[in-house]
Amino acid sequence: MNSIKRLNVSSGAKWESVVGYSRAVRVGNTIEVAGTTAVDGETITGEGDAYLQTIHILKKIEKALKDAGASLTDIVRTRIFTTDISKWEDIGRAHGEFFRDIRPASTMVEVKALIHPALLVEIEATAITGGA
Secondary structure, X not given: OOOOOEEEEOOOOXXXXXXXXXXXXXXXXXXXXXXXXXXXXXXXXXXXXXXXXHHHHHHHHHHHHHXXXXXXXXXXXXXXXXXXXXXXXXXXXXXXXXXXXXOOEEEEEEOOOOOOOOOOEEEXXXXXXXXX
């Protein structure tokens, strides 16, 4: 019986082993990227600025995809969570800078809170590549 190969992509965050998750997981030609924020270690990029946080997040997602053998053009879905929906235009502008021509299915919802009060945005992504 053949099993589909699984690749776990780590960002090196200390929480991955504590919580039990991966930055991204590739199974076959599908890659799921975990909820990604603008925090790296103890540093939050773009504190108070939803646009800058979104740019930083999408660059982190792009790196995770590259590590999994894919690229942004393989993304078919993004899920955007924000603690302040009034910032949707800033978040959307940043998203559009990466996805204007790719145009994945996307959802943006407001949530009560993220893991740190300075975080305004968290994004998940699903990618499907042409190869297995």
